[in-house]
Amino acid sequence: MIKIDVDMNKCQHYGQCVFEAPEVFQLNADDKLEYKAEAPDEMLADLEAAADVCPMQAIMLTRE
Amino acid sequence: MTDAPLLIVGASMAGLRTAEGARRAGYDGPIEFLGAEAHAPYNRPPLSKELLQTEGHGHDEVAFPIRSALEQGVTWTLGRAAASLDAERRVVVDEAGVEHPYSSLVIATGLRPKPLPIPSHGLGGIHVLRTLDDAVGLRSALRPGANVVILGSGFVGCEIAATAAKNGCSVSIVTQSAVPLDRALGPELGGEVRRRHEAHGVRFFTRDGLFGLVGETAVERVILTSGVMLECDVLVVAIGSDPNTEWLQGSGLDVSDGVLVDAGLRAIGVDGVVRPDVFAVGDVARYPNPLFDDVPRRVEHWNLPTETGKRAGQLIAAHLRGDDCEPLAAAGFAPLPSFWSDQYDMHLLAFGMTYLADRRELVAGSLDDECVVEYFRGETLVGVCGIGMRSLVQSYRSRFSMPSATV
Numbered sequence: 131m132i133k134i135d136v137d138m139n140k141c142q143h144y145g146q147c148v149f150e151a152p153e154v155f156q157l158n159a160d161d162k163l164e165y166k167a168e169a170p171d172e173m174l175a176d177l178e179a180a181a182d183v184c185p186m187q188a189i190m191l192t193r194e
Numbered sequence: 195m196t197d198a199p200l201l202i203v204g205a206s207m208a209g210l211r212t213a214e215g216a217r218r219a220g221y222d223g224p225i226e227f228l229g230a231e232a233h234a235p236y237n238r239p240p241l242s243k244e245l246l247q248t249e250g251h252g253h254d255e256v257a258f259p260i261r262s263a264l265e266q267g268v269t270w271t272l273g274r275a276a277a278s279l280d281a282e283r284r285v286v287v288d289e290a291g292v293e294h295p296y297s298s299l300v301i302a303t304g305l306r307p308k309p310l311p312i313p314s315h316g317l318g319g320i321h322v323l324r325t326l327d328d329a330v331g332l333r334s335a336l337r338p339g340a341n342v343v344i345l346g347s348g349f350v351g352c353e354i355a356a357t358a359a360k361n362g363c364s365v366s367i368v369t370q371s372a373v374p375l376d377r378a379l380g381p382e383l384g385g386e387v388r389r390r391h392e393a394h395g396v397r398f399f400t401r402d403g404l405f406g407l408v409g410e411t412a413v414e415r416v417i418l419t420s421g422v423m424l425e426c427d428v429l430v431v432a433i434g435s436d437p438n439t440e441w442l443q444g445s446g447l448d449v450s451d452g453v454l455v456d457a458g459l460r461a462i463g464v465d466g467v468v469r470p471d472v473f474a475v476g477d478v479a480r481y482p483n484p485l486f487d488d489v490p491r492r493v494e495h496w497n498l499p500t501e502t503g504k505r506a507g508q509l510i511a512a513h514l515r516g517d518d519c520e521p522l523a524a525a526g527f528a529p530l531p532s533f534w535s536d537q538y539d540m541h542l543l544a545f546g547m548t549y550l551a552d553r554r555e556l557v558a559g560s561l562d563d564e565c566v567v568e569y570f571r572g573e574t575l576v577g578v579c580g581i582g583m584r585s586l587v588q589s590y591r592s593r594f595s596m597p598s599a600t601v
Contacts, residue, residue, distance in 0.1 A: 144543055
């Protein structure tokens with residue numbers, strides 16, 4: 131599994147990650163980010179793409 | 195020469211993403227980074243915002259993590275600028291005269307700020323903002339009560355103004371434009387950005403410029419072309435950037451405005467011939483984007499170093515494997531530019547090439563609150579920008595698509 135951490139002190143809710151990995155990241159009705167804390171290994175490329183495009187570089191991924 | 199590394203000149207975000215892209219596409223050979231800055235790759239946007247207002251923040255706070263794929267087989271030569279390229283011999287010579295042979299070369303040398311347009315007479319107190327070291331130097335100057343004059347009203351100038359105002363500085367923006375962000379966002383949003391800055395005490399001197407500087411050892415006052423004289427402890431020059439391509443003079447590459455590349459990010463020579471082993475990525479690369487038209491452009495938005503790096507990485511891995519790269523290159527490259535800006539409590543988010551527009555339309559909200567503006571060239575949507583309303587702005591991404599069946 132891949133563990134997903136978003137530093138919510140950094141996150142500005144731009145939602146760029148949503149486009150790269152919509153299964154994990156979503157903007158809710160208030161335009162705030164919501165995300166799943168874990169995802170299967172085969173999603174690594176999408177998750178890395180999401181981490182790459184985060185303007186605040188707030189997304190951290192850990193292989194478990 | 196088979197052991198020569200993939201050489202990436204510019205230890206930047208674009209260079210890093212290229213290396214990661216090449217690894218992801220199967221290249222497991224040696225990689226060398228040659229970087230003019232002393233730092234490993236870091237994220238630049240916080241330099242005009244968080245890092246500029248937070249004492250003690252430095253490289254640790256903005257460094258990109260180095261992923262496991264780059265833990266092996268990577269050499270970092272930092273604090274050493276490239277001086278010349280011999281494309282025939284496949285060698286880059288650095289400023290110390292050391293030769294760096296390569297199997298494939300990635301040009302990721304980026305931009306540098308345009309300098310003060312008038313003589314500085316060696317006066318101190320004059321700043322630009324591009325690098326981490328620039329930001330640390332500027333931060334110590336933005337003391338509460340300091341008189342800060344910012345020349346230029348693009349994103350960098352506006353973000354520095356907002357940060358300086360928050361820091362308690364007395365801020366003036368001097369710009370040739372009628373409103374800030376005029377070229378990027380047009381007069382409507384630009385006017386609103388001005389209003390919000392003025393609400394925080396920032397003064398604007400529009401359709402104006404710098405005529406002269408007054409000071410003993412450091413700048414004390416600036417004289418504007420309109421004749422206005424402003425007290426000035428800190429002068430920030432934020433009037434755009436120039437590509438770092440001087441080291442490529444005489445290399446045979448087309449560097450008339452950045453490095454001209456094809457849809458595979460492969461450099462094109464002055465003879466019009468593609469160089470299969472030389473790539474350019476990030477801000478320094480000039481390429482056409484079929485989402486908009488066939489005009490090669492340098493585009494300085496934040497997501498494009500990543501997009502160009504990933505794309506070049508694929509081509510590089512294929513080239514170094516000995517594969518035919520033509521089908522991959524012919525597949526087209528059409529990244530959607532994405533940019534944002536934080537000033538005070540205003541969050542701007544945009545997609546596309548808003549500055550190509552000849553017409554703008556407010557389609558949601560109101561300018562003085564949250565809103566979305568569409569940008570058109572003729573009848574074609576070329577961009578969208580919002581203040582807030584991020585979900586709505588995000589929903590526009592799918593509306594930018596390739597014209598007809600060019601891919």
